[in-house]
Amino acid sequence: MKKIWLLMLLVSLLIACSAKTEKISTAFYFWRTTFSLTQTEQQYLKDLDVKKLYIRYFDVALQNNEAIPVAPVVFNQKPSGYNIVPVVYIKNEVFLQNGAADSLALKVYNYIQQINKSADVSVNEIQFDCDWSLKSKKNYFQFIEDFKKLHPNLSATIRLHQIKYPEKTGIPSVKTGVLMYYNMGVINAGDDNSIYSQKTAKNYINSLQNYNLPLNVALPVFSWGVHVRSNQVTNLIGGLRVNDLKGDQFEKTRENRFKVVKDIVFKGRYLAKDDEIKIEAVSADQLKEMMHDIKKNSKHKPNEIIFYDLNENNLKAYEKEDFKTVSRW
Incomplete structure (x- = not known):
């Protein structure tokens, strides 16, 4: 009897929760x-x-x-x-x-x-x-x-x-x-x-x-990368995410921030050594x-x-x- 009562209570709670959404x-x-x-x-x-x-x-x-x-x-x-x-x-x-x-x-x-x-x-x-x-x-x-x-x-x-x-x-x-x-x-x-x-x-x-x-x-x-040089925003790189910056060309400095290790061309853009990319x-x-x-x-x-x-x-x-x-x- 107790099990049946608990089952009915559980069903009632599930119905009540679903009704709220x-x-x-x-x-x-x-x-x-x-x-x-x-x-x-x-x-x-x-x-x-x-x-x-x-x-x-x-x-x-x-x-x-x-x-x-x-x-x-x-x-x-x-x-x-x-x-x-x-x-x-x-x-x-x-x-x-x-x-x-x-x-x-x-x-x-x-x-x-x-x-x-x-x-x-x-x-x-x-x-x-x-x-x-x-x-x-x-x-x-x-x-x-x-x-x-x-x-x-x-x-x-x-x-x-x-x-x-x-x-x-x-x-x-x-x-x-x-x-x-x-x-x-x-x-x-x-x-x-x-x-x-x-x-x-x-x-x-x-x-x-x-x-x-x-x-x-x-x-x-959506997402983008903010290209920062000498603490100034240079431009935006559309569609960029953290996973795109996992190569040896970048060094992760914070959760969503990366430093460019060497001069590179990345996604058609020139990135200089020590530039930063902030992912938003x-x-x-x-x-x-x-x-x-x-x-x-x-x-x-x-x-x-x-x-x-x-x-x-x-x-x-x-x-x-x-x-x-x-x-x-």
Whole structure:
């Protein structure tokens, strides 16, 4: 009798625990200029039950004071079986100098349509990625209003500082925002991780409760190496991780820091003797920490967790179960 009672108690506890967690849809950003998925990427997407991809279609930048599309994506493979959301990254400079929001909206819309046609895809949602400023928000928000006349279902990326100061920065008139929960600091030669800092995030995260726009969440799974020479940042080496620096050309000085032993050419870059490489990345535990803090400070559950960005090396840095755990609410 006692064993039966204990068994019933255990079952009840398991049911109670499972009821407290709810799976959130998982999506990925695709940020390369050529769309083609490796077998590993396709298998991860299948195993994680990913149905939606946010694909960067092109950037918009200024050239001779004219807004032009830059580095458009080329589809070498049709994105069959996925709900595709075109993402257009618009540099803030465009809205600082370009007040013709209506004509820009039409140009951007037509260019998106051209890419959709070439890729043989139809889209329901379009997303704009712009870190607007106080001086550019009027033009950016007007651009969104004009674009909604062409395509009403829009989403927009939102930075942490825009969450904390909505009265100043404004809130774009879109259906959904995406909280970009990364790039929280200045890239420097010190020990700080510019991609993620819980201490920095906590200065902003409690403002989530008062932000008047439904938000999904974008989390970082990318990495880079900060090339440091004479205690000054020289450049970034994208995609670099600790495992890439295990040869005899590098000497590990700290957990994520390496000294160059001799002059070399590494991944197409010249590294001088005594240069340093600082690896910045986000661990699986930190991803879980991020979601814990977001959940603690949010009034509503996000509909999606979007990982940035879809790349075989990024995927292999984590276990598949890590992605599944992070996507539970």
